[in-house]
Amino acid sequence: DADVTQTPRNRITKTGKRIMLECSQTKGHDRMYWYRQDPGLGLQLIYYSFDVKDINKGEISDGYSVSRQAQAKFSLSLESAIPNQTALYFCATSDPTSGGTHTQYFGPGTRLTVL
Amino acid sequence: AQKVTQAQTEISVVEKEDVTLDCVYETRDTTYYLFWYKQPPSGELVFLIRRNSFDEQNEISGRYSWNFQKSTSSFNFTITASQVVDSAVYFCALSAIGYSTLTFGKGTMLLVSP
Helix, strand or coil, rough: EEEEEEECCCCEEECCCCCEEEECCCCCCCEEEEEEEECCCEEEEEEEEEEEEEEEECCCCCCEEEEEEEECEEEEEEEECCCHHHHHHHHEEEECCCCCCCCCCCCCEEEEEEE | CEEEECCCCEEEHHHHHHEEEEEEEEEECEEEEEEEEEEEECCCCCCEHHHHHCCCEEEEEEEEEEEEEEEHHHEEEEEEECCHHCCEEEEEEEEECCCCCEEEECCCCEECCC
């Protein structure tokens, strides 16, 4: 089984709808991240969490919210989806105890289309 | 502020050619990590290598090699004898030691033709 899973893998929704993307991990890592990837723009950080009680905004958090339900689960919500949120979304985890290297390991991605 | 520049948007080579992907970074931190990730057509992101700023030794792993030069703020990635399976988007990334957030470059798409 994959260490970092994301559901759904693909989603098509309409403008104005609320949508939640879910991420689960079995790596036992404390830190989790949400990124979005747009063609030609690389990955941009939306939110990150160092533990269940610690949530931080990334560079493009507007229009998004997150919930860290447990060490292993980190959800991303779009309260009212808009077409320019159409993108590939990645969840990632890292372990600060691994010599401080913070190597991030990514889930398979969720392709979201907002019509 | 940190910045990672991958000036090559797209590179096309024929199988068995050597290819180098460039990565230039900017940071005010004196200690930091540099990473390379691979994104094949299937879309997942695969970790390739991590290098810390106080270790400038080059690294080789099979057909892959990395050249880190602190003097020019570069961390270039060379694939020797490229293969079709190397076709992917490659991302260079940077993080300060002690911080876990990554700053990514925009990626270089490598197309290896048979």
